Amino acid sequence: MEPKRVGQLVRQNDQAAQRELFEAFYHRTYAVVYTVLRSRESAEDITQDAFIKAFQNMGQLREPEKFGAWLAVIASNLARNYLKREKKVIYCDELPVLETVGANDTEEQAVGNLEVEQMRRALRALPPDQYQVIILQYYFDLKIDEIAALLKLNEGTVKSRLFRARAKLSRILEPFAAADGLTCKGGAGGNAAKSQPFTGR
Amino acid sequence: MPQNRSPLLDDSLIRAAVRRALDSVEAPPVEESWQRFQSRRTAASARRPRPWSRYAALAAALLLVFCGGYGAYRALISGNFNHALLMDQESESAEILAAEPAGEREVSDSAAPWPDFAGWSPLQPSREAAQQLPQALDGYTLDTAYTREAQSGITYLAALYKGKEQEPLLWVQAGTASPDQFFADLEQLLQLPVEETAADGEAPSTRLAVGSRPAFSWEKDGRRHLFIDLSGHSSPTELQRLAPR
16 A cells, blocks of 8 residues: 555544554565564454554644554554463474464475574564564565664664674574575675575576 | 684674574464454454543542541550450450440440450349349340449449440449449449430430430439440430330
């Protein structure tokens, strides 16, 4: 959905506008929550709570065009609170290995599924504050200053969180990156950054 | 040279991987989710507390604290706080008071507790004693009777009666005592303040408060009598109706 249209709907904020926003942002918000909680039922409840909270506090949103990212922040905060309340601490290494490779998958699909699952595991391993900035930058395409404004942080804090998050993701994905010929930057010997597909195929 | 830092993944690589990881999550159908969202929102708005309810709860809590504090203060300044705590559990009058349903007691928290009958002797059943005690009080039956000599040398009789709902009524009698002497002796014997609330002109009857409980005193056949409603339910006028003519 175009940012301009999002802004219009946010300002309108009636039943019809809310429904359109819900339909436009439900999947992305659910995905952000599900990646943290790993439970479909809880993810659905938290996502709906996030929409309720967002619609009730629409007046606090300074840039209506950023509704999706704002909603994701609300949803990830609710997910974090839910984990605290339920005292569920999910450690990356303790996650059950999911059946990501189906019997009928082609080799390409199977490799792709494994990558996706590995990335999800890596994202779940991030602390909540780092997970938020990664999602906002790479999933919602926000710039550093926009993330800082949304989270009410200074830009330096956002940069350091992003750096730590990237370092942690790199550590987790390093073995896979090495096996697949993944290109990294800032490594030993000043290797130049090269953008390649995740699998190196 | 060994390198301790992990190499950082390329930005575009992370972006592609994050998108693929999140876009591949299968969400429930939006239409169904919207229906569930609507009902959830309705329930949430019904549960949401009204803005004034917080202030009402705070005001109620403050009132409770104030009333409790004031009651404790009154008990302390009347000097009966420790007495109330240390009251003899074995005394019959205390047992009667404790047996009363709490909701039915109308005596304020600051009312002095009824003392035990320490120093009093049980009255031995005898024809003479039976003649002196009021036997037919409307709605009350005789429970126990005591006797004691005051410092003035006057002998006092006391009898505890129970009503239909076990409400206690105390009768006290002394022979040949002036009202002033009678009330002074009562303060000494019962260890409770006696206050005259109203006197009936020339009639030898008086409405009183003994330890904050309603009481009525009258004279008959040259003897002075007193009723004290220990439950605090009756007014002195109602006690007056009980007094044998």
